[in-house]
Amino acid sequence: MNLRHLTFRLLEVYVTVVRTGSVTAAARQLHLTQPTVSQQLKRLAETVGEPLFVAHSGATDLTDTGRELYRAALDVTGRFADFQDYLTELQGGQRGRFSIALVNTAQYVLPRLLGPYSQAFPDVDMTVEIGNRQEVLERFERQLDDIYVFSHPPSLEQVHAARFLRNPLVMIAPAQHPLAQQKEVRLAEILQERLLLREPGSATRMLFESWLQGQGAQWSHGLQMASNGAIRVGVASGMGLAVVSRHVLPDRHPGIAILPVQGFPIESHWHFIIRRDRRLPHAARGFLEYAAGSLEQCLPAEYLCNEVSELFSQTMAGTA
Amino acid sequence: MNLRHLTFRLLEVYVTVVRTGSVTAAARQLHLTQPTVSQQLKRLAETVGEPLFVAHSGATDLTDTGRELYRAALDVTGRFADFQDYLTELQGGQRGRFSIALVNTAQYVLPRLLGPYSQAFPDVDMTVEIGNRQEVLERFERQLDDIYVFSHPPSLEQVHAARFLRNPLVMIAPAQHPLAQQKEVRLAEILQERLLLREPGSATRMLFESWLQGQGAQWSHGLQMASNGAIRVGVASGMGLAVVSRHVLPDRHPGIAILPVQGFPIESHWHFIIRRDRRLPHAARGFLEYAAGSLEQCLPAEYLCNEVSELFSQTMAGTA
DNA sequence: ACCATATATAGATAATTATCTATATATGGT
DNA sequence: ACCATATATAGATAATTATCTATATATGGT
Numbered sequence: 001m002n003l004r005h006l007t008f009r010l011l012e013v014y015v016t017v018v019r020t021g022s023v024t025a026a027a028r029q030l031h032l033t034q035p036t037v038s039q040q041l042k043r044l045a046e047t048v049g050e051p052l053f054v055a056h057s058g059a060t061d062l063t064d065t066g067r068e069l070y071r072a073a074l075d076v077t078g079r080f081a082d083f084q085d086y087l088t089e090l091q092g093g094q095r096g097r098f099s100i101a102l103v104n105t106a107q108y109v110l111p112r113l114l115g116p117y118s119q120a121f122p123d124v125d126m127t128v129e130i131g132n133r134q135e136v137l138e139r140f141e142r143q144l145d146d147i148y149v150f151s152h153p154p155s156l157e158q159v160h161a162a163r164f165l166r167n168p169l170v171m172i173a174p175a176q177h178p179l180a181q182q183k184e185v186r187l188a189e190i191l192q193e194r195l196l197l198r199e200p201g202s203a204t205r206m207l208f209e210s211w212l213q214g215q216g217a218q219w220s221h222g223l224q225m226a227s228n229g230a231i232r233v234g235v236a237s238g239m240g241l242a243v244v245s246r247h248v249l250p251d252r253h254p255g256i257a258i259l260p261v262q263g264f265p266i267e268s269h270w271h272f273i274i275r276r277d278r279r280l281p282h283a284a285r286g287f288l289e290y291a292a293g294s295l296e297q298c299l300p301a302e303y304l305c306n307e308v309s310e311l312f313s314q315t316m317a318g319t320a
Numbered sequence: 321m322n323l324r325h326l327t328f329r330l331l332e333v334y335v336t337v338v339r340t341g342s343v344t345a346a347a348r349q350l351h352l353t354q355p356t357v358s359q360q361l362k363r364l365a366e367t368v369g370e371p372l373f374v375a376h377s378g379a380t381d382l383t384d385t386g387r388e389l390y391r392a393a394l395d396v397t398g399r400f401a402d403f404q405d406y407l408t409e410l411q412g413g414q415r416g417r418f419s420i421a422l423v424n425t426a427q428y429v430l431p432r433l434l435g436p437y438s439q440a441f442p443d444v445d446m447t448v449e450i451g452n453r454q455e456v457l458e459r460f461e462r463q464l465d466d467i468y469v470f471s472h473p474p475s476l477e478q479v480h481a482a483r484f485l486r487n488p489l490v491m492i493a494p495a496q497h498p499l500a501q502q503k504e505v506r507l508a509e510i511l512q513e514r515l516l517l518r519e520p521g522s523a524t525r526m527l528f529e530s531w532l533q534g535q536g537a538q539w540s541h542g543l544q545m546a547s548n549g550a551i552r553v554g555v556a557s558g559m560g561l562a563v564v565s566r567h568v569l570p571d572r573h574p575g576i577a578i579l580p581v582q583g584f585p586i587e588s589h590w591h592f593i594i595r596r597d598r599r600l601p602h603a604a605r606g607f608l609e610y611a612a613g614s615l616e617q618c619l620p621a622e623y624l625c626n627e628v629s630e631l632f633s634q635t636m637a638g639t640a
Numbered sequence: 641a642c643c644a645t646a647t648a649t650a651g652a653t654a655a656t657t658a659t660c661t662a663t664a665t666a667t668g669g670t
Numbered sequence: 671a672c673c674a675t676a677t678a679t680a681g682a683t684a685a686t687t688a689t690c691t692a693t694a695t696a697t698g699g700t
Contacts, residue, residue, distance in 0.1 A: 003404060004329035005657095005686085012324065024646060036689055038648055043687085050407065051599065055696090060647090064417065065410060072403035076396050083392040084323060087370065090385060097384065279371070325656085325687095344676060356659055358678055363657085375666090380677090641700100648695070656687070665678070670671100 003047055011073040013040045018070050093286020097125035098146040101136045103203050106149045106270055108247040113298045117290050124283045134201025146284040148273040151203050161271040162311030166303040168246045168265035170258045174238045180257035187262055194221040194240035196231045208243045211266050269305055288312055323367055328400055331393040333360045338390050413606020417445035421456045421465040423523050426590055428567040433618045437610050444603045454521025466604040468593040471523050481591040482631030486623040488566045488585035490578045494558045500577035507582055514541040514560035516551045528563040531586050589625055608632055
């Protein structure tokens with residue numbers, strides 16, 4: 001046998017024999033029979049091409065070569081044990097990396113989950129991508145990320161989605177706006193006003209438009225703005241009304257009023273989405289498990305809608 | 321497959337693939353076919369339980385796990401290469417250890433060979449044992465050493481011996497002794513004198529006695545002394561005559577005369593002796609090879625009798 | 641001198657490996 | 671759009687390994 005065909009197992013057997021100082025004891029420890037261990041030793045010595053033991057009057061002793069081999073075996077098996085540890089951590093989700101792509105609006109809440117998670121798993125290397133619905137959808141199609149967050153997941157066969165948070169869309173107005181004083185606001189009243197809207201690829205805008213369409217309505221004065229932040233500031237400074245995710249507003253939001261429009265808030269949910277046709281990194285699974293268990297602690301109870309574990313069990317099935 | 325059944329060979333294949341960045345190139349380098357290497361990689365990945373490569377648009381890249389494995393593989397194969405180097409040196413006789421047992425008298429010449437040898441092979445750990453014939457014979461019987469030096473080797477089946485140096489026994493007397501003035505000395509004249517003799521286990525004494533017996537003679541006044549050195553001093557100071565190896569006398573030996581006794585010098589030879597029933601360490605073989613090639617440079621030409629290489633070829637046959 | 645214990649050897653077998661040839665399947669560049 | 675190149679898969683096979691049970695052979699201690 002060539003030295004190259006040595007296995008770690010064989011070295012392990014050897015190390016055990018040297019440590020215990022006895023073939024029989026080693027066999028017991030390794031759950032092998034004594035002849036098996038004897039044979040392994042013989043094969044090892046043949047492979048090395050030198051005797052490893054000398055039997056001088058009873059007690060067998062290591063030769064110099066045997067001692068060298070023992071050292072080498074310890075180093076080598078030790079180094080490989082390190083690699084195994086790495087694997088174990090990786091497979092347990094305590095180590096590794098994954099990426100998650102968020103639609104813009106979700107960045108107002110998700111950090112509350114991502115923060116504690118990355119504190120709990122400092123060895124996981126997490127990448128967070130942010131874009132509007134259109135952009136995240138493209139990433140999804142190009143399979144760039146491991147987990148996606150949408151309010152309306154693409155419905156394809158290879159997609160698994162699970163809701164984790166309510167995402168109500170509200171109509172906001174400057175606090176001093178006349179409509180803000182009313183008990184109830186009719187849709188028609190809104191459509192007179194100027195509306196600050198996100199770009200067409202935005203999920204919030206799509207949702208609102210499809211809702212409007214359901215009502216057989218259409219807005220008249222629109223003004224496009226690049227971000228939720230800009231819209232919020234715009235509304236506060238009297239530029240117009242807007243539809244935004246409730247999460248875009250801080251808990252306290254002076255200068256801005258939520259209008260009690262008929263049919264509002266428009267209900268939607270955020271989902272964690274994974275692709276069945278792509279291997280889910282252990283760390284990504286680990287994150288979803290963490291989310292399933294910790295959403296309650298991280299996010300306000302009023303928005304909770306924790307169905308993450310469903311996703312998780314689905315995935316399991318998909319993987320198996 | 322379990323991680324323990326990984327072979328160094330498999331890691332080597334992996335390392336080659338990573339290095340060349342190509343399965344086909346690695347196969348060429350390893351003198352394997354491409355499918356063989358593909359299969360090995362597949363098996364390796366299965367063993368590890370994680371993908372090692374990601375194929376993103378053509379170019380295949382290592383995963384994190386692949387990179388970890390690569391590091392581990394480098395460390396591990398590197399460590400084992402060190403062990404192989406050790407083996408190579410050992411098997412080449414440049415490293416290792418052996419012991420050689422000398423009869424007392426040989427210690428006057430052998431250092432001239434051992435010195436240069438151990439300078440040339442500083443990594444060989446050599447043990448030199450010294451005793452009288454009886455003692456060395458005992459060591460031989462108990463198989464304590466790798467090489468023995470006798471003038472008259474035991475003649476057993478498992479013994480290989482080769483002469484390497486003449487060992488003439490001379491009769492010495494105080495320089496001012498009457499016999500020292502004669503052109504020729506008869507044996508009878510000697511036997512009148514007091515003879516300084518080594519102990520019964522000594523080779524010199526045995527040789528002399530058996531020679532005497534051949535002549536049908538016997539000495540009358542004997543005085544036993546413990547060492548060749550003591551005898552030399554004793555003779556110089558007029559205590560008597562003595563038979564010693566020519567090598568016991570320095571080149572210049574004022575105060576001592578070599579008597580031209582009839583039948584003297586008694587010729588004998590030193591032999592290197594090895595046992596066929598005992599593994600000859602590579603270093604011991606290396607020493608004998610060195611002796612075969614370097615005796616001429618190390619010892620005086622007049623005593624040379626280099627038949628060491630015969631021994632060596634015999635040994636080869638015995639081993640094969 | 642014998643007995644208990646440890647080790648080695650013989651003989652057997654199921655499983656696995658290492659390797660091949662032939663062929664199918666990407667994939668990148670003109 | 672096609673062709674050259676690279677990779678993966680299928681199918682086959684000889685060799686090797688890992689392991690066992692049964693048994694022979696040391697070896698050290700009373």
